[in-house]
Amino acid sequence: MAALELEGVVKDYAGVRAIHGIDLKVEDGDFCVFVGPSGCGKSTLLRMIAGLEDITGGELRIDRVRVNEQRASERGLAMVFQTYALYPHMTVWENLAFGLENIRTPKAEIKERVTRAARMLQIEEFLGRRPKQLSGGQRQRVAIGRAVVREPRVFLFDEPLSNLDAELRVAMRREISALHRRLGNTMIYVTHDQVEAMTMADRIVVLKAGRVEQYGTPLHLYNEPANQFVAGFIGSPRMNFIDAVVDGTDAGKVTVRDAAGQAYEVSVDGSGISPGQEVTVGIRPEHLEVGGDKGHPVSVQSIEQLGGQSFLYCETPDGTQLTAHFVGQTSMRRGDKAHATFRRSFMHLFRKSDGKALKRLEIGEAAI
């Protein structure tokens, strides 16, 4: 049980800065997910917290105690690796007991803790086997079990599900969430999969190129992305973006016009922009309505019908790609001409210059 604080944490590799001054506070008992594209530094940051990488600058505190200088073995954390990293020459039992033996836990207690963890993770019948005799899912459980028996202050997960097949991934996702609820420990989980982040996290940290883009609850990130990167990264399929120029700003709304001359009204705070400035309009696929005879003309490029939901891939006359998602089935076909409706309370507006989002005044999602 521990709270984790990062203050101005920096990492340099041979003079090249990989992590640029990260400030972060993970509350005790939180499930915090680091998400970002590959190479964004999320794994590096996790390894720095674990103590497997040196911290070049800044301060890392666990329970308000500076731990920069402590070695991995002294920080009281446990980590689940992407490759599982089970000791191949040891049985499952020995794998689970190794960490406890290292801190000279009494034999009886080792036995009790290993048995308890094995029962919880349903790996009791494999205790005598070697890792190579286990399937991917079983290895994953053993790897988690190895962390659980240690009763660590903080659990660290480094993309633990990326080696599993899709079905198993969904099942393990729920198991890890259940484990968090049961143990109540602070957990930090690294993934590049925003679905994992959205479904499991109490709070998400979106990272890009060694910087925190945004930190908040999943729905906060979804509803009020701080910038165009977060807006595009969170949500699947990704948000539609249309380049536009500011036409005018009124109280409570901003009017913009795209390259084809179509006008959009967005309900954001326009105090930071002026007419003539380049912006990007964003709208999520599920908020784009295609059909009817009013709105912006589009042509349907392709359709994916999943039965319960459908995806329409459309193109505007000036070549901008738009994706629309709706529940149910559609009678539309490829090549059909249709109209897309943009509702201003569902729309986002980003400054072209720095990608920053303008504050939304009405949030359509919250109303649904």
Place this chain on the structure above:
Amino acid sequence: MATVLNFLTRRRGRHGFDLTDWLSWAYLVFGTVLMFGPVLWVVLSSFKTDAALAQYPPTLLPFAAKTVAVEGYDKPLELYRITGGEYQGRHLAEIRRIGLVAQMVDPAEPDKRLKVNIKDRQPEQALAFAVSNYTELFSRFNFARYLWNSVFITVVATVITVLFNSMAAFALAKYKFRGRTAVFLLIIATLMIPPTINLVPIFLVVSKLGMVNSPWGVIWPAVATPTGVFLLRQYMLTIPDDLLDAARMDHASEWRVYWRIVMPLSAPAIAVLTIFSVMWRWNDFLWPLIVLTRSEQFTLQLALNSFQGELQTNWSHLLAMTVLTLLPITFVFAFLQKYITTGIAQSGVK
């Protein structure tokens, strides 16, 4: 058994032998004879008496002259078959030889002395293993002492070699430090220096440290082998870093990471180095010859050498000792070689 037979009689031709069958059999038989012929000859010769060894033409099997005890003579006499002349067809024992004539006696009539031309007789021979060649090694020579010296040097040097080389390899393979490549290249570069060049400087060091005429004088200069470091380092590079990190997260000290994770997983490479080290130390001749001058410190190889004198060579004992010297290395190789092939680290990492 059936599978062995099946394997041995395998052939390409469906009906009878194909040309390639003949060729491969001929090649393999030739190779076997070439490899095992000399060894077999040494083993068989080690059971020959000195007389049989000196015999011309040489025989493959150890034959010894048949002897017979004749009344009136202290020692048993050698038995001959007479092939020509007066006594043709009889079996006589030789008393002594004078020039071209041998004085002989019929064991049935011990009183009569017979003269036989040496051209007219053939020695009677029988297959006889001179086990005394071996037993005398223990009774007349201090074989047990030499064996102990060799075993001590081989075992201790191998243990230290494996320990030191694996630690160096672990550091070079798994730690990132300034000058790591330079250190590694330096170690590899020593491979290019012929050992004879080091001989004198190393002897000076050993001598200053007072290790002349001590097994440690043979052991210490030999334990740091660039080959061993290279071999183990290359193998340890294949052990995933995640395993080491996982062990560190599991509160393992660096020593425990090395001892409990890296060493067991390097077992195949360690087996190879063990075989090498045992062979090197066991067969080592030049360096012990320089360092060990007192015969009670001799290793087997030095003892073997001492059998070969300036004026005469004690072939029967030399051969017997050679065979005994070959045995341990053969067993070590036969026992450990399976680890080289089967011991590939099982992967717990996907």
